[in-house]
Amino acid sequence: MELVINGEPQQVPEGITAAALLTRLGLENARLAMEVNQEIVPRSQFETCTFTPGDRIEIVRAIGGGGTTP
Amino acid sequence: MSSVMKSASLTTADPLMIDGVEYQSRLLVGTGKYKDMEETRLAIEASGAEIITVAIRRTNIGQNADEPNLLEALPADRYTYLPNTAGCYSAEEAVRTCRLARELLDGHNLVKLEVLGDEKTLFPDIIQTLEAAETLIAEGFRIMVYTNDDPIIAKRFEDMGCVAVMPLAAPIGSGLGIRNPGNIRTIVENASVPILVDAGVGCASDSAIAMELGCDGVLMNTAIAGAENPVLMASAMKKAIEAGRESWLAGRIPRKRFASASSPVDGLFFQ
Numbered sequence: 001m002e003l004v005i006n007g008e009p010q011q012v013p014e015g016i017t018a019a020a021l022l023t024r025l026g027l028e029n030a031r032l033a034m035e036v037n038q039e040i041v042p043r044s045q046f047e048t049c050t051f052t053p054g055d056r057i058e059i060v061r062a063i064g065g066g067g068t069t070p
Numbered sequence: 071m072s073s074v075m076k077s078a079s080l081t082t083a084d085p086l087m088i089d090g091v092e093y094q095s096r097l098l099v100g101t102g103k104y105k106d107m108e109e110t111r112l113a114i115e116a117s118g119a120e121i122i123t124v125a126i127r128r129t130n131i132g133q134n135a136d137e138p139n140l141l142e143a144l145p146a147d148r149y150t151y152l153p154n155t156a157g158c159y160s161a162e163e164a165v166r167t168c169r170l171a172r173e174l175l176d177g178h179n180l181v182k183l184e185v186l187g188d189e190k191t192l193f194p195d196i197i198q199t200l201e202a203a204e205t206l207i208a209e210g211f212r213i214m215v216y217t218n219d220d221p222i223i224a225k226r227f228e229d230m231g232c233v234a235v236m237p238l239a240a241p242i243g244s245g246l247g248i249r250n251p252g253n254i255r256t257i258v259e260n261a262s263v264p265i266l267v268d269a270g271v272g273c274a275s276d277s278a279i280a281m282e283l284g285c286d287g288v289l290m291n292t293a294i295a296g297a298e299n300p301v302l303m304a305s306a307m308k309k310a311i312e313a314g315r316e317s318w319l320a321g322r323i324p325r326k327r328f329a330s331a332s333s334p335v336d337g338l339f340f341q
Contacts, residue, residue, distance in 0.1 A: 006129065025132070027129060027131075033126075033174035034173075035166065058128065060128055060174065061126075061127065062125070062175070063124065063127050065154060066154070066290070066291020
């Protein structure tokens, strides 16, 4: 099925969990936060959270920034 | 001059209190625009800042997997992270950013809220900022809010429950210094939460002036990161803020139109 991950369409296996998705993306050890269709997915739910086709997923991290870094 | 009783920082502790937490440094710094992570780390160390702003952005997928991590370079046991909503142009974007930041930082709820109006000025959109602040406060966030130098709006943010109000000195990154000292002074006089100048300072003397207007602190990024020698400027800013604070606490002399001799007139031997 297709998910939109950080704005890019990606094919992933049906039934993939959030944790498995992060592993697939090489982000299993990264400090990050996730939202699906603008709703936060708590880290404690990564093992159980699954997706439906077309879900829009944002995976974010903290980077350097001050008063507005574009 | 203000008749407020001021304690002398030479003899007594003079911490900055934000939301019930004491900080020794009154300089807050951003972590953007540096050449690399090492320069970021060195400049922030030289600034003496304890509160550092961070931005929340998409993770790069499939690239730069080994790039240095800001949260590792500037560890949480040494610094208080202040996630900001820089780059948000609507209340909705800002609220989403804060929720993601809280999840990312394990429930940390102190955030810097800024909602921008346009790219040319980066002035705050006050209507959107008010809307975001209301939602975020209801969700338990502790908000330090970037706003313009309007005393009425500054008071409004305090009344709705923001833990600090941060008027701009001048447009973000402009280095123009304090364009409206009278308004900053009025905002400080009206306030019972910390007032920090956020954005627009260009050099150390600008920071000292902010502190001499009675501000509780200054938040900056570009003035340090964009200097020819960021680490040296960070050190200069640290000293300027300390000097400005002591100058404010010491209470300056009134301005007078004419001279006032500083040596005694009595005892002149040629009279």
